[in-house]
Amino acid sequence: MPALNRIGTIREDEAVICVLKDFNPTLRNPERSDNYPVIRYLKTLARQSRSSRKSIILMGPEAVVPSDLREEMVVCDFPLPSTSEIERIITSVIPPNLLQVSGLALEQLIRACQGLTRQRVERILVRALAAKGKVSEGDIDLVLEEKKQYIRQTEILEFYNPSETLQNVGVENLKAWIRERRNSFSVQAHAYGLPSPKGILLVGIQGTGKSLCAKTIAREWRMPLLRLDVGRLFGGIVGESESRVRQMIQIAEAMAPCVLWIDELDKAFGGVNSEFSGDSGTSKRVFGSLITWMQEKTKPVFIVATANNVRILPAELLRKGRFDEIFFVNLPNQREREEIFQVHIQRLRPNRVRDFAYPELAMASENFSGAEIEQTIYDAMHMAFNQDPPREFTQEDILGAIRQTVPLAAIARDQIQDLKAWAAESGARTASRDQHLVHELQTLVQKRGLGPIEVDSPSSFKFSN
Incomplete structure (x- = not known):
């Protein structure tokens, strides 16, 4: 006072x-x-x-x-340092004879520093200088670790350095879509007049690999991956939620180009238009700020959102302009289940890949999700390990674990059918190249009288309403 x-x-x-x-x-x-x-x-x-x-x-x-x-104040947000500002910080803090990075290595160091404050960048550089007497290409890992800590401290975003590749997933249509846009964030694409891709929405029941797809996109495009926990956007203090949205946007745009993974969107914004939200309109304001930014953003932040119960999402979130495409991720088919078994066996027992009959395993695990297939392998390993003496798990162990597992599809059959009906009504693309699924959705369209279907091949399967 x-x-x-x-x-x-x-x-x-x-x-x-x-x-x-x-x-x-x-x-x-x-x-x-x-x-x-x-x-x-x-x-x-x-x-x-x-x-x-x-x-x-x-x-x-x-x-x-x-x-x-509110009527008396103007809010001015100071952005995090840009790439040119980060380069100036590096060259001003580190003497030229101690800065042993140049060319591509310097560019990677600058990109690693994106999303950090000026003070944090300076602190990392000083730490590297004090530890080794120089700043070299090896300090990029130090910067990335510091970035993880910084982003974790926001309690809104998490930084991932994914190792999963497109070979780990079997969704062929989604793979093709991702590969077609691999270079869409480049300078050449911008000069050509291509807008940067906005994002995709992945819809399907739990365990079908939607989160894995988000990680593979970041890996394929060689971009940093940020995971947004939407629930953490909501604060208990007046104005805190809106402030967190601004902070999230500021960090994501400072790290652009990047992939922003918004997991389980339906749990945060399902029923947001209900008259009985009980939070004095906070969820509506947060939702409004988020979708406005998704529509108007100019920085190359690619959004990968996932949802299990898409029907409770507001219609304005699903319209064109928010996402480039909406993909329906179904339970894996026979060929995809074979690939999933092989991927996990390759990871767990690379010297025993040829010891298993994958077609038989895939046939026995019909209607299993990718997560359930992985769990049956772990169950088989537990059974084998707890023998006296412990032994290696076998094909029969996995088949036994499959027989003892009740897949979610058996419990959530109505939910899966409802999702398929929604995919037929909305024109969502199928993530898998599955002729049986194409035929099933075509039948749903014809039963509901939704209009003609445009299908050239399973890879270009799409409905028009």
Whole structure:
């Protein structure tokens, strides 16, 4: 309060800029009895300053605007350092004779620093310099580890460095779509006039590999992967949720080009248009901010969203412009189940890949999801390991584990049929190149009288309404 009193005594004809620091705790809790007089006096000073030459600047790590000050304040967000600014930081902090990176290595170091604050970049460089007396290509891993820690501290985003490749997934149509757009973020694509891809929505029941697809896209395009936990966007303090959305957008755009993975979108925004949300409209404001950014964003942030129950999502989220494409991820077919078994055996027992009959395993595991197939292998390993003495697991162990497993498809049969009906109605593309699924969805369309189907081949399967 003494600082505000001092500002109040400044003459109206005196040109002055008043900078107030560390006011966020007061602004965040305006209802407290000792904070409200401060908020009220700030409002009075702001109105008085309209006819004077003094300006008041509040500085803080995040934008906190109490309802009493919304009409009096303008929020200015300072972006995280750009690539050119990061390069200047590197060259100014590290002496030229100690900076042993150039060309492609320097470009990779700069990209690794994207999304970090100026202070963190400087701190990492100083740490590397103190440890080895130089900054080299090997310090890129140090930067990436620091980035993981920083992003984890936001409690909103998680940084992933995926190792999964497209060979780990069997969704052929989705693979083809991803590969076609592999170079769409390049300078040449921009010069050609191509807009950067916006994103895709993957719809399917649990365990069908939607999350794995997000990781493979980032790996295929050689981009950093950020996972957004939408539930963490919602804070208990007034204005905190909106501030977290802005923070998430700022970090994602600072790291662009990148892949932003929004997992289980339906759990966060299902029923957001309901009249009985019970959160004073916070979820609607967060949802509105998010979809507006998805529509209007200019930075190359590719969104991979996943959903299990797509019918409860708001219609405005699914319209063209938010996503480039919507894919329906069905349970794996016979060939895909063979590939899934082989991928896991290759990872767990690379010297025994030829010891298993994958067609038989795939036939026995009909209607199993990829996650359930992986679990049956682990169950077989447990059975073999707990023998006396322990032995290697065999084909019969896996078949025994399959017989003891009740797949989710047997329990959620109605949900799967409903998702297929939705895919037929909405024109969602099938992620797999599955002729049986194509025929099944065609039949659903004809039964519901949804109009003609445009099908040239399973790989280009799509409905038109």
